[in-house]
Amino acid sequence: MSTVVPLRLGMIGCGQISDRFFNQATELEGVSFVATCAAHAERAQAKAQERGCARWTADYRELLTWPEIDAVVITTPHQLHASMATDAARAGKHVLIEKPMATRWDQAQALVAAVEASGVTAVALPYDHSPVLLAGLSYLREEIVGKITAIEAELNIPGPPRSNWYYSKEAEGGAMLDTAPYALSRIASVMGPARRVAAFIGTLIPRRITGDGGRVHSEVDDNVTILLEYAGGQQAVMRTCWAYSYSQNGTVVHGRHGDVFMNEFGRPLVVHTTREPLAGAEPVEYLAVKGCYAPPVPKGTETILGHFVHCVRSGERPRCNVWQARHVVEQMMKAYESSRTGRVLDLETTFTPWWTAPAGIFDLENEWL
Numbered sequence: 001m002s003t004v005v006p007l008r009l010g011m012i013g014c015g016q017i018s019d020r021f022f023n024q025a026t027e028l029e030g031v032s033f034v035a036t037c038a039a040h041a042e043r044a045q046a047k048a049q050e051r052g053c054a055r056w057t058a059d060y061r062e063l064l065t066w067p068e069i070d071a072v073v074i075t076t077p078h079q080l081h082a083s084m085a086t087d088a089a090r091a092g093k094h095v096l097i098e099k100p101m102a103t104r105w106d107q108a109q110a111l112v113a114a115v116e117a118s119g120v121t122a123v124a125l126p127y128d129h130s131p132v133l134l135a136g137l138s139y140l141r142e143e144i145v146g147k148i149t150a151i152e153a154e155l156n157i158p159g160p161p162r163s164n165w166y167y168s169k170e171a172e173g174g175a176m177l178d179t180a181p182y183a184l185s186r187i188a189s190v191m192g193p194a195r196r197v198a199a200f201i202g203t204l205i206p207r208r209i210t211g212d213g214g215r216v217h218s219e220v221d222d223n224v225t226i227l228l229e230y231a232g233g234q235q236a237v238m239r240t241c242w243a244y245s246y247s248q249n250g251t252v253v254h255g256r257h258g259d260v261f262m263n264e265f266g267r268p269l270v271v272h273t274t275r276e277p278l279a280g281a282e283p284v285e286y287l288a289v290k291g292c293y294a295p296p297v298p299k300g301t302e303t304i305l306g307h308f309v310h311c312v313r314s315g316e317r318p319r320c321n322v323w324q325a326r327h328v329v330e331q332m333m334k335a336y337e338s339s340r341t342g343r344v345l346d347l348e349t350t351f352t353p354w355w356t357a358p359a360g361i362f363d364l365e366n367e368w369l
Helices: 018-025 041-051 078-090 105-118 131-137 174-178 180-191 304-314 322-341
Strands: 007-012 031-037 055-057 071-074 094-097 122-124 148-156 196-202 207-209 215-217 223-229 235-241 251-255 258-264 267-273 292-294
Touching (some): 007 018, 018 031, 018 304, 031 041, 041 055, 071 078, 071 304, 094 304, 105 322, 122 304, 122 322, 131 258, 148 180, 174 180, 174 223, 174 235, 174 322, 180 223, 223 322
Parallel strands (some): 007 031, 007 071, 071 094, 094 122
Antiparallel strands (some): 148 251, 196 223, 207 215, 223 235, 251 258, 258 267, 267 292
């Protein structure tokens, strides 16, 4: 007989993204969605009936009062994430929040305060722990790449294919708030807290033809470059643009004696080293650089919802947590200010990275390199 304590979930937001979490729930023991909420009751009812949920509502605050709800998943448009998650935490409900965690700085601060006061488990996407990233991190060692000197991350696409709220200023979207969180969060997972930020942000294509054939007058940014600086002097470059002819979602970590390429230039993982050949990895021709290897990437078994459920049941701190997400929100908000004013701005928040970097790998001052 199973001893797993049942976990009953409510879905707030019933659009396309919600299906990912409904599907993941079917793979988890003792986990079920029991209620739905959408802006229109008909939509909430249709999703509830489709997914076998007993209750539905158009008022998320009502859903938060239902005693049979243990936790909620929030997949609404961007500008609603923080306020809904804050209300959930204050209601004592564990909460999984789609990215971005917040679109305003004061909302991010309020959400973190609510989570800290209530003690609920809060998972704030993006979920960085892909098999490629986890495998890549295992090669960030001095005997392979030397000291870490820089990092680059990007998420570039032609643009969201649907001519809907993604291009609306009211929805607080755009490349910064929709796609930059992925690249910024990956950078944060590797490098930890940054100390300064500078940025250029603009709209390249105001009159846009979208993938569904629609024509929209875009009200949001679609071209973002952010530069971050760290305590050790390293710099990070984050790039996200909605004007490319192809999609690219990769990360490169540079070291004094090697580099780790993740989802770049057609391969999931390539390690370059100027030191000893990489044991257990296939030598490959890559970027016309000698000493490149393609290590195996283990298959992942943990889903986003699975990580959330594990943390709720175990009380463990989520790896994708509100403190790291708040630091990313601060980077984005100050990037907007930097782009507007031309200033380099200090960052004030910090967090404890979930990845434990090898001792001394960021220290560039005390050795001959």
